[in-house]
Amino acid sequence: MGPTAAGKTDLAIELAAALDGELVSVDSALVYRGLDIGSAKPDFPHHLVDIRDPADSYSAADFAVDADRVVTDIVARGKTPILVGGTMLYFRAYLEGLAPMPATDPAVRAAVEAEAVREGWPALHARLAQVDPEAAARIHPNHSQRIGRALEVYRSSGISLSQWQQRGTTGVAATQQFRILQLAICPAERALLHRRIELRFRQMMAAGLLDEVRQLRRRPDLHPGLPALRTVGYRQLWRHLEGQCSLEEAIQQGIAATRQLAKRQLTWLRKWPQLHWLLTDEAGNVCPSGESEVAGSRAAQKPLHAALNYIGLAPM
Known part of the structure; x- marks a missing residue:
């Protein structure tokens, strides 16, 4: 490493x-x-x-x-x-x-990426902080891939990334x-x-x-x-x-x-x-x-x- x-x-x-x-x-x-x-x-x-x-x-x-x-x-x-x-x-x-996670949803991912193009990743980081403050605290406002995945998980499942991670590993x-x-x-x-x-x-x-x-x-x-x-x-x-x-x-x-x-x-x-x-x-x-x-x-x-x-x- x-x-x-x-x-x-x-x-x-x-x-x-x-x-x-x-x-x-x-x-x-x-x-x-x-x-x-x-x-x-x-x-x-x-x-x-x-x-x-x-x-x-x-x-x-x-x-x-x-x-x-x-x-x-x-x-x-x-x-x-x-x-x-x-x-x-x-x-x-x-x-x-x-931790068990929902599969990638191409439609949700595309919507998140379109928002990022319009508004920038820091704005999406602020939205993540509203629904999953624990994940937002761990993720840098410019770390686009992790922000996108965390928002995608929440929007596709209604459960935050942090909550999924607390369920243990598979x-x-x-x-x-x-x-x-x-x-x-x-x-x-x-x-x-x-x-x-x-x-x-x-x-x-x-x-x-x-x-x-x-x-x-x-x-x-x-x-x-x-x-x-x-x-x-x-x-x-x-x-x-x-x-x-x-x-x-x-x-x-x-x-x-x-x-x-x-x-x-x-x-x-x-x-x-x-x-x-x-x-x-x-x-x-x-x-x-x-x-x-x-x-x-x-x-x-x-x-x-x-x-x-x-x-x-x-x-x-």
Whole structure:
């Protein structure tokens, strides 16, 4: 686990080689075909990548079912499943199970998204606070996907999301089936993470992200209210292509939105139980004992070595 641009994929690929493993993507953007550059889609094989068209929806419940199937198959073939990504709700859904929820109602979802286009997500967040104050307190006013789902649940069932969640979980949690080791990788310094986020976003632009968004925008069945296109970077560049801002403004907004995403991811992780942290310095080494200034320190380790030590294997 870890925030965006933290080095999760590189570490996971090294672990796959060391543990005879297969990677399972835990990323709400990588599931969509055509979202390649802006989602930093890896070249290394991952399960649960490119499994949905961007016009379709994909939920945490869908992921829990798919991940259970894939992990069970990997284990049956004698391999080690390595789940890697930054969509914390997906991790929780798979590890702990989910509360029973009503199925997605396309008509209600479309109505919510139309309201958001007219009035903005903060206005819908205020409406959510009226019917489900507990959920609204947990959800940021600009977190469109979670606001939309919470309103959809209430409007389609007459029962708030919080009330559904209080009914307990269904299915068998992964923690009851397997021995789970949980690691989070992240730069020790926030400024370093922010620099990496900006560098990666500008590298995506140089690699053709604007053209990728332009191609998606040519499809008549796609619009910025869809979950796939609310992904950071895509929605800001879509606004630029609609003439709502300059390209540089869209880039700056995309960088800022990515930093906000990283902040939300870290909020999840700081409360995560049984999590082993790998905090890295500017050279990419793991800092000893949570210290950040360890360049050249004999105690510094590469993330792979630190991860293998935690797992209980000697470094390669």
